[in-house]
Amino acid sequence: MFQTADMLNIFQKYRGDAVVIPGRGGRHWIDISTNEKRDIPLGDPAMGGHASFGMGLALAQPDQKVVLFDSEGDVLMNLGALVTIAEKAPENFYHFMLDNECYATTGGQPVPNAQNVAYDVIAKGAGYTKTYAFDNLEDFSNNIEEILSQPGPVFVAMKVFPHIENEPIGARRRWQTRSRDQVIEDVQQQMGVSSS
Amino acid sequence: MAQVESANLNPETVLAEMKKNGVTHVVWLPDSETNWLYMLMKNDPELDLIPVSREGQAFSVAAGLSVGGKNPIILIQNTGMMESGDSLRGWCLGMNIPVVMMVGYRGYTRHGVNSDTAATYTERFLNAFGIQYYLVENDSDAERISVAFEEAQATKRPVAILVGDEYHGFH
Numbered sequence: 001m002f003q004t005a006d007m008l009n010i011f012q013k014y015r016g017d018a019v020v021i022p023g024r025g026g027r028h029w030i031d032i033s034t035n036e037k038r039d040i041p042l043g044d045p046a047m048g049g050h051a052s053f054g055m056g057l058a059l060a061q062p063d064q065k066v067v068l069f070d071s072e073g074d075v076l077m078n079l080g081a082l083v084t085i086a087e088k089a090p091e092n093f094y095h096f097m098l099d100n101e102c103y104a105t106t107g108g109q110p111v112p113n114a115q116n117v118a119y120d121v122i123a124k125g126a127g128y129t130k131t132y133a134f135d136n137l138e139d140f141s142n143n144i145e146e147i148l149s150q151p152g153p154v155f156v157a158m159k160v161f162p163h164i165e166n167e168p169i170g171a172r173r174r175w176q177t178r179s180r181d182q183v184i185e186d187v188q189q190q191m192g193v194s195s196s
Numbered sequence: 197m198a199q200v201e202s203a204n205l206n207p208e209t210v211l212a213e214m215k216k217n218g219v220t221h222v223v224w225l226p227d228s229e230t231n232w233l234y235m236l237m238k239n240d241p242e243l244d245l246i247p248v249s250r251e252g253q254a255f256s257v258a259a260g261l262s263v264g265g266k267n268p269i270i271l272i273q274n275t276g277m278m279e280s281g282d283s284l285r286g287w288c289l290g291m292n293i294p295v296v297m298m299v300g301y302r303g304y305t306r307h308g309v310n311s312d313t314a315a316t317y318t319e320r321f322l323n324a325f326g327i328q329y330y331l332v333e334n335d336s337d338a339e340r341i342s343v344a345f346e347e348a349q350a351t352k353r354p355v356a357i358l359v360g361d362e363y364h365g366f367h
Contacts, residue, residue, distance in 0.1 A: 046286025056260020
């Protein structure tokens with residue numbers, strides 16, 4: 001396992017001008033990103049939907065590289081999304097998945113069969129042509145340039161340490177600095193999409 | 197013959213409405229009420245079909261497409277719409293996504309007496325979410341589809357078309 005923030009610091013060096021959906025890595029990415037207006041920190045609109053959102057955006061904007069940091073809890077909630085992504089096969093979609101083996105935001109309860117799921121194998125079986133799995137930062141660091149330089153969709157499973165939250169939701173610190181509307185307006189401007 | 201045709205909702209009519217309103221992508225999961233569109237849509241080079249395996253997925257796909265500047269339509273059955281409540285809430289209502297969802301109204305009977313709870317709860321579900329909806333049963337109702345698109349754009353919210361008809365074949 002490795003720290004999400006350490007991984008994101010390495011990713012940042014290779015990000016280029018990719019549009020980044022930080023997903024469950026959002027609270028770390030906000031302090032690391034150097035191109036905030038091309039970030040789409042949505043928080044958690046509804047669990048299980050980030051992969052489909054990322055795919056939709058990638059299909060709509062084929063000239064933009066779209067990078068998503070999904071989570072294993074989200075992927076499990078909508079495994080069927082993987083086969084749709086594999087069928088539509090957006091070449092500009094890079095699907096990273098943070099696997100902390102638990103539901104960290106609800107107190108750290110384990111996801112089903114937490115330690116024994118090979119998500120890269122599931123993605124491969126769903127039809128992704130290229131998949132990776134990393135449980136140490138050195139391997140991730142050695143491969144990230146190659147991952148981002150090949151056509152997608154690529155799936156990358158990563159074992160990360162959980163950051164467990166036990167506070168009531170209403171008492172938690174809000175890490176987002178922009179409203180959801182502002183986030184969308186900013187990224188649409190970056191992509192040249194008119195927000196009619 | 198003319199009477200028979202006017203009693204039906206023909207797929208060509210629905211497709212024409214979709215094109216008139218600039219639909220770019222159809223996010224869909226098959227059902228018996230909207231099955232009649234499939235062959236037409238599949239053969240239309242201007243439409244990109246995105247198949248999903250559970251209806252809730254359709255709402256986040258549509259949100260991504262919409263943020264990316266495209267104009268999707270969601271094509272699902274009422275059963276799947278009800279299963280999708282949280283995705284509809286979070287990915288479309290919560291993100292102000294102007295999307296039309298065309299919903300097969302399984303169990304619908306014009307007289308209001310039905311034996312299928314899918315129909316019983318359909319309009320109650322939409323009312324609970326505050327989603328405007330229009331019933332389309334035949335070709336003469338088809339202009340309501342354009343009304344739904346206009347309303348979705350004006351309000352930046354999902355608007356539903358309830359399809360109260362089943363497959364009758366192509367014309």
